[in-house]
Every structure is written in structure tokens, then in C-alpha cells.
Amino acid sequence: MKTIMRNYGILAIALVAFTLSFSTSALANNEKEKIASAIELKFIGHYENQPVFQLNLNNKEEDEFTITFRDDFGNVLYSGKVKGTSISKKFMLNIEEIGDNVLSVEVKAKKNNQAEVYKINRNRSYVEETVVSKIK
Structure with missing residues (x-):
């Protein structure tokens, strides 16, 4: 199986054209404050005409996370583990292989x-x- 994901851990992307931030909120004891998730996935731009996503894991205590990318049919395209605190990873998708x-x-x-x-x-x-x- 061809590798359809490339992990660019140190890739610096200056272009932030469109950002999709995903976060979950919870209300505890009927409080009006929202508790943001420690996990954030966002689109940060394109590199070599391929979309690049940044995954931020804003955990304060050390933990191990499993990251899995799947297609429509449930096939695993990428799976990896990261361990630590305040982790940030970038992923570039190969759109020629995954299509739409x-x-x-x-x-x-x-x-x-x-x-x-x-x-x-x-x-x-x-x-x-x-x-x-109008010209004149």
C-alpha cells in the first residue's frame, strides 16, 4: 500500500488561509463556562498543492495518544502514537490518492x-x- 500521508513535524507553514477549529464543550454543574477540549485539529493551508492539517494536543499531564486516519470505507490510511505534553504535529494529505x-x-x-x-x-x-x- 502506498503511503498516502506524509508527516511534517517541523514543516513551517506561513499560509493560514482557512482555519477549521474543532473543539468540544461541556457544561459542568449547570455552569455557563465552556470547557474547551485539549484536542484541536485545524486546516492550516497548502504545501505543494496538498492540504496540511495541524493537530494540537494541549494536555497538561503526560499522556499517550493514538492518531488514526481512515477513509469512507474504514480503511486505515495512517496510524501513529505520540507521547508527551502540549504536542503539535502537522500532516499533509496526498489528494491524488485519496481523491474527494x-x-x-x-x-x-x-x-x-x-x-x-x-x-x-x-x-x-x-x-x-x-x-x-463606470469609466466616465
């Missing part, structure tokens, strides 16, 4: 055995605009 398939990303913490799942859906839209301007 919807991907799911599961991030599972070992200590509390909880998982968060995110969907990556690439939508394309073409906008045609006609502008009339």
Missing part, C-alpha cells in the same frame, strides 16, 4: 480511554463574478 473521499481522524488518549473523531471533507466551489464599472 471524506476522511475521519480519531485521536484517542490512553489515560482516560476517550476518543475524539473529526471529519475532513474537501468541498470545491467555483465562483464566477461579473462586475460593471
